[in-house]
Amino acid sequence: MASLITAQRGTRDVLPPESLLWNKIEETARSFFARYHVLEVRTPIFEATELFTRGIGEATDIVSKEMYSFVDRGDRSITLRPEGTAGVVRAYLQGKLASTMQGPVKLWYAGPMFRYERPQAGRQRQFNQIGVEVLGTSDPKADAEVITLALDIFAALSVSNLRVELNSLGCEDCRPAYRERLVAYFAERQADYCTTCLDRMETNPLRVLDCKVPACKDLNREAPSLQDVLCEGCREHQAKLFGYLDAVGVKHQLNPRLVRGLDYYTRTVFEIVAEEKLGSQDTVCAGGRYDKLVEECGGPPTPAVGWAFGEERLAILLEASTPKDAIDLYVAAMGPEAEVAGFKLAHGLRNHGDWRIECGFGDRKLKKQLEVADKLGAQWVAIIGEAELEAGEIQLKNLAARTTQTVAMDAESLAAALTAALPESGS
Ligand code: ATP
Ligand code: MG
Numbered sequence: 397m398a399s400l401i402t403a404q405r406g407t408r409d410v411l412p413p414e415s416l417l418w419n420k421i422e423e424t425a426r427s428f429f430a431r432y433h434v435l436e437v438r439t440p441i442f443e444a445t446e447l448f449t450r451g452i453g454e455a456t457d458i459v460s461k462e463m464y465s466f467v468d469r470g471d472r473s474i475t476l477r478p479e480g481t482a483g484v485v486r487a488y489l490q491g492k493l494a495s496t497m498q499g500p501v502k503l504w505y506a507g508p509m510f511r512y513e514r515p516q517a518g519r520q521r522q523f524n525q526i527g528v529e530v531l532g533t534s535d536p537k538a539d540a541e542v543i544t545l546a547l548d549i550f551a552a553l554s555v556s557n558l559r560v561e562l563n564s565l566g567c568e569d570c571r572p573a574y575r576e577r578l579v580a581y582f583a584e585r586q587a588d589y590c591t592t593c594l595d596r597m598e599t600n601p602l603r604v605l606d607c608k609v610p611a612c613k614d615l616n617r618e619a620p621s622l623q624d625v626l627c628e629g630c631r632e633h634q635a636k637l638f639g640y641l642d643a644v645g646v647k648h649q650l651n652p653r654l655v656r657g658l659d660y661y662t663r664t665v666f667e668i669v670a671e672e673k674l675g676s677q678d679t680v681c682a683g684g685r686y687d688k689l690v691e692e693c694g695g696p697p698t699p700a701v702g703w704a705f706g707e708e709r710l711a712i713l714l715e716a717s718t719p720k721d722a723i724d725l726y727v728a729a730m731g732p733e734a735e736v737a738g739f740k741l742a743h744g745l746r747n748h749g750d751w752r753i754e755c756g757f758g759d760r761k762l763k764k765q766l767e768v769a770d771k772l773g774a775q776w777v778a779i780i781g782e783a784e785l786e787a788g789e790i791q792l793k794n795l796a797a798r799t800t801q802t803v804a805m806d807a808e809s810l811a812a813a814l815t816a817a818l819p820e821s822g823s
Contacts, residue, residue, distance in 0.1 A: 406513070406521025410711075417711055417718040421553060422506060425526050428549045432541065434502040434528055439483035441508065445473040451482035451660065451693055455599035462511040464521075476510035480527045480704055481660070481686070482693070488531055489695040500532035506707075518677030518709045527683075527704035531690065534699035536633050539664045539685060540640030542701055546668060546681050547646060555713050557671040558680070560646065563622065563654035564634045565602070565661050567687070570627035575601055577620045585615055605655045608676075621652040633663055656682060660689040664701065673713055680713065681705035722773030724751040725814070728765035729780040735759065737805065738780045741790070744807025751814060770795060778803075778810065 403409060410418055429436070445465050452459050464476040477483055484503055488494070493501045506526040513519055528545060530538045543560065550558060566574060578601050586594065589604070593612050596603040605616050626634070641648050648666075656665045665684035674680070683703025690698035725745070729738030742755045754772055756765045762779065769777045779791040784805065792813055793800045803813045 404521070406515035408520065413718050413721050414711065416721060417714055418707065420719055421707060421710055421714070422526070424552050425504075425506070425549050428545060428552065429504045429528070431548075432502070432545050434504045434530075434545070435497075437484055437487055437503040437505050438507075439477075439480070439487045439505065442474045442476055443483055443486065445475040447482050447486055447693070448475055448478060451485065451689060452479065453600070453660065455596075455603070458511060462513055464510045464512060478511045479509055480505050480507070480525055481529060481689070481702060484527075484529050484702075485531070485690055485693050485695070485700075488529075489690065489693060494532060494696075494698070500530050500538065502528070502530045504528045516677070518674055518706070518712060520708060524707040525704040526707060527702060529700060529702035531700040532698055534633075534687060536636040536664075537640055539633075539637045539701050540644075542683065542703055543641065543648075543666060544644055544646060546683075546703055546705065550668070550680070550710075553710070553714060554717065555670075555680075555710070559669045559671055560641075560648040560666060561651040561654050561669060562634075562637075562648050562664065562666045563651050564626055564630050564663050565655065565665055565684070566622050566626055566630050567662050570625055570630055571622075571662075574620065574622050574625045577625070578602065578604075581619050588615055602655045605653050616653060619653075623650070623652045630663055637664060656684055660686040660692065662687040666703070668705070670709070670713055674709055677709060679706075680709050720773065722752070722775075723754050724774065725753045725776045725778060726765070726769035726772060726774040727753065727755045727778045727780070728762060728769065729756065730759070730762060730765075731782055731785075732759070734780040734782065734785050737785060738778070741778065741780070741805060741807060741810065745810055748807050748811045749815075776814065780805070 448463060449459050454460065458478045463478055466474055468474050484505060488501060504527065507524065508522050509525050510522050512521060515521060528542055530542060547560070565571065579597065582589065582597050582601060582604060589612050590607065590609045593604045593607050604612065605619065607613065607616070638648070654665055654667060661684040663685040666682070667679045668681040670678050670680050681703055683701070685699070685701040687699040690696070690700060727738040727742045729735045738755055742753050745751060746753055754774070756768060762781070766777060774795060777793040777795060779793060784790050788805050789802050790805050790810070791800050792803045792810070794817070801813065803809050
């Protein structure tokens, strides 16, 4: 046997039963996207490198050290998407959604993202995000709506102990003055910051506030706060957002040190943080307003707001509630003719309703098949032996209730019997 080729570092398989949990996460998210009238967009996994360097910003960690970029056979620089927003904005512009859809345009996406990072718990090189973007409105109600959307999904999944942290990064009117204050503050303490922060002071001083090095964190505690210098418009935007969140009872915390890793944010930024189980990778969902990005990408002025959550991190939080795999019906047929009849019955029933059905494989004794049915968590077993074949009937056994009834051997009759037994069988 040849040696086994294993998955790449920083990538992983989502195997059953964990995949059932992922299905549940995705179904729950989809259900709430529908309720908020957010439509799906699917964009390619690779894009022109320039989309990300321009959109996300050259000085960000993502662009400067984490991108999976390569030159393709046609000598083009291609990048595996490190995040979803830039691609969605490109698709929004290229697909002219501003004119084909009633605005604001509310979109969601789900899929793999790629970043060359140091793999650890909750941090991978290929990971999955589900995200939302609302394009074409500067109304703080949109900020509030995306935040409650995320929280509704998490609540429906019964994720507890989440904290919502918010800040405003200001706008082009008030941020430059803040930037100057910040640079002045850093300049007085330069010697004590880490070398990465020294670089950031040159390229993107706000990012210094995001440093995880304890010494830098300490120094940052006294740094000037954007909250003190927000302009009237930004202040009002934030107050309205808080008003909407308060109206629906969303607890939120102002964190004046919160900045995000991407360059494109303006005004609102937020993180939804898990207070347990995730260790240092504790941010499940992150997002904010990006009123300038669409223009950066070559479009008309289009204010927008969105978020993305990491499915891996959510799956870690929800591990204990991984759904159990179980089937509704097991078809146990004995003998070659009965096997064909059972195969036909299962096929008919599968096209009659959404019962989960297994047929036994390999001609086996009834006792053995009942054991298999039990292990599969079947609620019902349809037994077909020679006598049943002859009578044109099946024995329908309810494994939990230990009852058996005779049902005509056709999908309609079996479906009717199973339906009659609901809610017992309905799960
Ligand atoms: P962090 O620094 O916490 O990893 P980030 O600022 O890089 O986050 P965003 O780019 O805003 O994160 O991505 C949003 C969410 O996607 C994160 O909150 C996290 O749940 C998830 N995420 C980001 N990077 C990874 C990764 N490498 N592996 C797994 N999940 C990730
Ligand atoms: Mg990161």
